[in-house]
Amino acid sequence: MTITEQEIRALAETAKVGLTDGEVTAMTAYFNDAVPFCGAMARAAREGRLDLDGVPPYAPAVEEPPAPGEDRAVPSPLRDELLAAAPEARDGFFVVPRILEEE
Amino acid sequence: MTVRYVPVIGLEIHVQLATESKLFCRCSADYFGKAPNAHICPGCMGLPGAMPILNGRAAELAVRAGIALSCKIRDRLYFDRKHYFYADLSKAYQISQDGRPVAEGGLLKIRSDDGTLKPVRITRLHLEEDAGKLVHSAADGRLEGAENSYADYNRGGMALAEIVSEPDLSSPGEAREYAARIRQLVRYLAVSDGDMEKGSLRVDANVSVKQVDADTGEVLAWSARAEVKNMNSLRALERALEYEIRRHREALASGERLERETRHWNEAEGVT
């Protein structure tokens, strides 16, 4: 399987990561090198060298589930600090480029 | 040959849980009508390093509703991240229960159009976070200008239970009846205030219409399923479904193919 520059561009659009033409070329080379490596497990399973049948996907072991938090509203003292950190804020809102309805 | 048209409707109802604080942080859940971003913290704003702490009360209310709907209740809670980029979503993912919902496989009996009792199967009930709100201009003329939209995260992270039905409803009246029963149930159990106008109970409808040979009962054709949103009263739900069903019948009758799509009810114009 070969991954094309076109597929990398589409992937970058999905992940919302801007890439220059040079980056697209380098990324394509990385994918074509790394993807076969990443496929080692499914491949070995098909070849019968790794038995994944009936094996559950790993879940981190949490023996004692955490006690749920209490439902008690606390004031938000960091509101002003959070708004101050915004790249652009106005009248208490975070500003983004105009979104057309149902975009 | 006589042809019959049978609507097939399933509802997804988002119920805002009657908690004091949000689902994974302790910001106030009393957001309605508050100043923009008055109820935000590092948690619901997705700041790196802030960690989710589940609201135990929200889980309790979801389980209560699940029991009332005769669902099987899972003995542990599992959460997943649902990723999408949008300005109302502060972490670029919504914490939801995709694979393993808290409650599954329930039943709610409703009064059908002919007066008989009809069981409606409940697929699942799961917990999830709400998204924030985007505004495009303020009523008093502030925030004017064509180039910006504005994000308010007060609602972001609010505790929701999503109740999904099987497509067992076959008329706008039944859909309305089902939604009214859900609303009554969550109110009675103090799970939610169920206020549709304030958006604390939101109904999305999945609707398609099947064309059936009235004599043999053979299904001749299906219209592509449409998801209809933005109905903020039971009356609006009924009207939107009437409109949508008519649209599907006409398409089936004329042989036009519909696309599978999401449509929004426009209350003023009475169209989707």
Place this chain on the structure above:
Amino acid sequence: MQLYELSATEMARGVRAGEFSASEVLESCLGRIEEGEGALAAMITVTAGKAREEAALVDGMVARGEDPGPLAGVPIILKDNICMRGAPVTCASKMLENWVPPYDAAVVEMAAASGALFPGKANMDEFAMGNSGEFSVFTHPSNPWDTDRAPGGSSGGCAAAVAAGYAPLALGTDTGGSVRQPASFCGIYGLKPTWGLASRRGVVPLAPTMDQVGPFARTAEDLALILSIISAPDGGDGTCRPGQRPDYGAAVATPSLKGKRVAAIRDLEGLSSLLDDAVLEGLSKFLDLCRGGGAEIVDVSLPVTVEFGPPCYHVLSRAEAASSLARYDGVRYGLSKRGESLSELYTLTRGEGFGPESKRRVLMGTWVMSGANFDEYYTAAAKTRTLIAREFDEAFKGCDIIALPTAPGPAFIKGTQGGERMRMANLLTLPPNLAGLPALSMNMGFTGGDKPLPVGVQLIASRWGEAELLNAAAAVEKSVGGATVASLPARGKEGEAR
């Protein structure tokens, strides 16, 4: 003997006893930072003013006869992905270059409450992804034992700082070896705790099912000291285990290897071509010392771990990184590049804000999670991870500790890593992250030649077995000694601390 050369235990003892002040300790360490930074670039931000205020508070307490706590006056360097109020947490990325978090990480709160001082934030690979420090978008840190070489990564700045005497302790993060590998490159101790032992609240996430905060130190005693502070339960992290921790101090006070079963991994023999002789000799030396101390040397087999650990880690760590890094979108904080549309704002911000390795990982993570790739890559890796965890469970029925090299070799020359070599570089450190196990790296001496380089050995224990690791490390340290402070290279003309 300068104050900066003291261990953390000695510093705290001296400050609490009034033999010297916290301010004197701090000035000695700040002087060392000043002297070393030109050559090492181990720091991103030096917070001398803040640390001086903290030292004055500690000294005030001592003067009033109050006890500042077990870390009284001990400077601790923080990796720059651990949040501390009042200083940026850059993650060595343009994305967060100017973002100041409005909170302290839990581990910072805990250490501060014990009297610690925080003189600065250490250099690292961008968002903790890398093994040399060279993915920092700022300067590239150097190894104090040979400045042409990398200090390792991603917590390379922390390791270089502790080795060079900037501070006796540092806190890094370890997702696939990012504490242990730089510790081995710089000749000091590094510990990755069991997943769930130390709170991750206030630590910028990379791969949440693998990340742990881990300490660096020059002695086993110091490692136990800092671990006993930062491993406190924390209700603010739902994955942090509640309940009492073992007495780590006791584990290093009277260490003994008698009757311990220390295992080597049989399957690594097939990989000896990837491993430098020096690290294999380090391992032999460690096993000999264990045997001499009364331990029984056994062996274990971890075939799935050795063959499939690297691809399993590659897939899962990228999937989790793509999710963790999705939130940097230019709307609420951090870098923002305004575009014509929302989509353009995202694409421009993330295109400019992420360096090359972050982009690779975000894209690969997105790819393995999407559509038909999900089962072929993500699910296969997640199932393999279960097998790896089970393989360790089985192995620990027959041993108390597994010993192996920390890295395939000693520190490499900067700019020489890439491709296959880089992909396999964390082969030896990633298994404990996949299985959620504690692991420690300690120095086992130096290579020969005119610029001797440190050689590390790694110990892995079963879950919550930190005391087991500390006991073994302290026992072996009796023979090999603690780490020494590296001497700084002559000051370069161009060298300026950032």
